[in-house]
Amino acid sequence: MILTIIAASFIFFPVSYAMSLFDTLINSSPLVNAHYFHDGSSHALTEQLASQDRTQHPLVFKQAFEKLTETRYELTYSVKALRDSVRLRHLEFIMDLPIKGHTMMAEGFQSWSLSKEMDSNSRLSSIPTLVAWKTKFDLQSDSPFYNYSGKPGVIHSNGYTYFRDPEEENILFLGSVSENTGYTYFQADMNKGHFSIYKDIDGKNLAKGETLAIKIYLDYREDMSAIWKDYAAYYPKQTKAPRRPLTGWTSWYNTYEKITESDVLDNLNAIKEHKYPIDLFQIDDGYEIAIGDWLDVDSEKFPRGMQILATEIKEAGYLPGLWLAPFAVGVDSNIVKEHKSWIVTDSQGNLLTAGPNWGGFYSIDIYNPEVRGYLQQVFDVVIEEWGYGMLKLDFLFAAAMIPRNGKSRGEIMWDAIELIQELTNDRAILLGSGVPLPSTWGRLDYCRISNDASPWWDNSVLRLANVRERVSTSNALVSTLHRWPMQSMFGTDPDVFFIRSENNKLTEDERHTLFAINVILGQMALMSDNVDTYSDSEHKLYASLFPKAETEVDAVRQISPDVYQISYHSHRHNYSTYINLSPVPHSLKLSDRYYFEQDNVLLSGQVVWHKPSDTIELRPHQTRTLLHVENGFAGSTGHIIPGWEIENWEGSEEGLKIEIRGSLKNENFKIFIHNGEGMLPETVYINGEEADVEHISVEGDLHIGQVVV
CATH class of the missing domain: 2.70.98 (Beta-galactosidase; Chain A, domain 5)
Structure with a gap:
């Protein structure tokens, strides 16, 4: 009709x-x-x-x-x-x-x-x-x-x-x-x-x-x-797991399908050695012999199988994660060879192609009882036997390529997510990707809100071909900036950031921008870098992720073509982050207050103080985060969101007491304090220990106390 x-x-x-x-x-x-x-x-x-x-x-x-x-x-x-x-x-x-x-x-x-x-x-x-x-x-x-x-x-x-x-x-x-x-x-x-x-x-x-x-x-x-x-409220949360911020590592964006057990262990040991307090360690595509044959592990690349790796990840203190594309079937899989009746067919009876990846793949029929039994077995083995507590479920759109069984595409997609819920039964944290997002609202723990990011800015050929789903850091940032309110529906995953300098065409400004926006707007903050390759400044930038910030976003506005402002707050602080995604510089005038900023540590890492009504410049693809200087101000150089790592501060007869969050990774950073009354404390305690205070004058009537932690 x-x-x-x-x-x-x-x-x-x-x-x-x-x-x-x-x-x-x-x-x-x-x-x-x-x-x-x-x-x-x-x-x-x-x-x-x-x-x-x-x-x-x-x-x-x-x-x-x-x-x-x-x-x-x-x-x-x-x-x-x-x-x-x-x-x-x-x-x-x-x-x-x-x-x-x-x-x-x-x-x-x-x-x-x-x-x-x-x-x-x-x-x-x-x-x-x-x-x-x-x-x-x-x-x-x-x-x-x-x-x-x-x-x-x-x-x-x-x-x-x-x-x-x-x-x-x-x-x-x-x-x-x-x-x-x-x-x-x-x-x-x-x-x-x-x-x-x-x-x-x-x-x-x-x-x-x-x-x-x-x-x-x-x-x-x-x-x-x-x-x-x-x-x-129309899509109430149906999962039991709390939507907490997650940091971690995923294999895809460095080794891609070439991932081996050795690669996994090298990265796991590197993160352990550098004592980064991540939450999640996830193995992506490449462990299986063929798409769809999820329990047939490539023994040449993963000779000890998948269970031992999940155990070693747990012993390191991280949550083991695994990638699956449950509704996709590779053209060379055993499923195609042995169970063609499991594959969705078109009106002419041909196996239905669902996408170009892996040389092409088909769509599995979620209404086939044998398929449902097979997927139940896959989830049981992966969760219960192998021990993976987080599943990244990708290419989910493949379940609903065409209407069938008297149902529309959207109805089939809804049924497909319902099937995943039924088969996993709250036994693992679920991250959805490659899925129409309204079909997942309230039904998955986390969901991707952007296309795949890339170690380059954009693909000009695919952009001119109108491919909205192309791999592109530029597009990933734009979607993340507009989809941020979806955190009311699920934990938001803006995809990975890249800090590494090798195998990466992104500039220092672009790497910093991707990192900052993912931390501010995402509830997942993942990367695929081997931290053993990091320079000192790259280590400093990555360390500024911890502990993962939890922000309350007030607004994201496009203030000029490809220039955005994020207004947000956390604890006692208010922030303004400005992002220039355009290829040309942009200048803007600040409002009538003082601001504190730390420049990109991949470049200078310099502390900058801004006076009321200053004009600042944004380089192409640069992001600048400004902390509003207000009464009871405590900023720092230890976190990508300055001052977020400061749990609390209060004055007492003994002096100013400052508590730092326990999982802070950066060392030898500076805290800047201001009580808003023109008076600075003579004595400051950091986590109960007295620290030396240096008084500095910024400009005009703004006087700051500086403490090296």
Whole structure:
């Protein structure tokens, strides 16, 4: 069924832009335009919803609103099969909105898809046919089933979106709360003022009396974090593991598929020797003989098997992790040779190609009882026998390449995550990757929020070919900067950072930027470097990760093309981090206060004090983090977020007492203190031990006490 619901609205728009959009949505009167299959033939209708003649067609459409607060509503559209079963193909709700001149969030199809705010000049273009045919990169995206127009201002977003007016702080947020019924898209023509809610329900069989509901959460406020916390209430956390920040090592981004047992042990011993207090040590792709044959370990590369490595990782004090792609099957696997009935086939009965990796791979059928039994065995062995307590589950989109069994793609994807939950049964921490993110909300412990990062900035060829899922540090940063509120849904994984200088084309500024943004916005902070290769400055930068910061992000705003500001706080401190992702320098004026900064330690590592209303420069791809100097200030050079490692400080009759977090790795760093009253303590205690204080004058009336720890 191809169904389109068009809403025309003629109401008075209030002054507030977000409020005007909100009013348009809840006061619209949709026009229904539908095509569907019934009694063996195709049917169509185009009718006003309010005056729909229910006697002519086997479908009935309804809309409903529920007011939650003055700024929050639920909007529901539904379609019901009245007399007989109906096969659906397309479902859409269209209305006019005054959106020209504003920005719209464009959430990509899956973890690796570039996601960011776009405007009337932005384009979303499909991968060229020749490139798609040759590379099969389109299979990693939604372009095989979604029409990318490539026109300026024609934007779409998967699962949720929001509209932002540059002249006001409030945004209008729309989020699907019915992803179990299929993928939900929000579409807009920013130049013509058209907006639609589209449901990918191709292949869905609606039985007699069955209703398909499309439920949308509407919110217009300024506080993005608060909006997402309320939105997340529709997807309550289903996992038992706490979403704590995790640091660690993963094998992929250095050795890739060539990983061996020797590589694993070299890196494990290096981290132990340098006493880095990481949480997780994860072995990625390359241990198995073929994709899909997960229990057939390559004995030449891993002669002692996988269980002994998990034991040694545990003995070192780390959580052992392992990579799996449970719904992918390699073309040369034993599964293909011995169990072709396990593989999803296309309409001609051919094995369905799900992606280009490993020379091509197929999609395993999650509805086949034998497949479910096999995957149960895999998870049981990996978790219980081998002993891996964290699983990175990759290429999950492969489960839902085409609609089948009377279900849409989004329904199949929802079922696939449900199957993972059932088979793992809270026995391991789960990290999802390569997956449409709304299908995982509240259901996995952690999830990738960016494409793969790379030891280079971007791939110009794939960028020109419109591959939104390409391996790219630049794209990874952009998606991370826009997807940060998803931490309300799961622990966010912005992928790895690279500190190493060997086998790495990133500049010092680019390495520092990737590291800083991952630490500030991610709840996972992983790398693949062998720390034995680090220089002194590289060790100092990596050491500044510990202990992993927990920040409360207030806002992430794009203040200029490719220039961002993150405003956040932690403990008593407020921070502003500025990121320049553009290839040209950018200058900006600071507000009326003092700031403390430590420069990139891969370069100078110099301490910088900024006066009120100073102008600072951002080099191309540079990031600068500024700590606001306020009453009760305590900054430092020991952490990438200066002062975060200071657990507490308080004055007493004996002097100022400062407590440093126990897992701090950096040594011989400096603490700078300021009590906001022009008076500095003569005596300072660091973790109970008296320390020498040097008084320094920054400029004007700002006087600082400096302590070397």
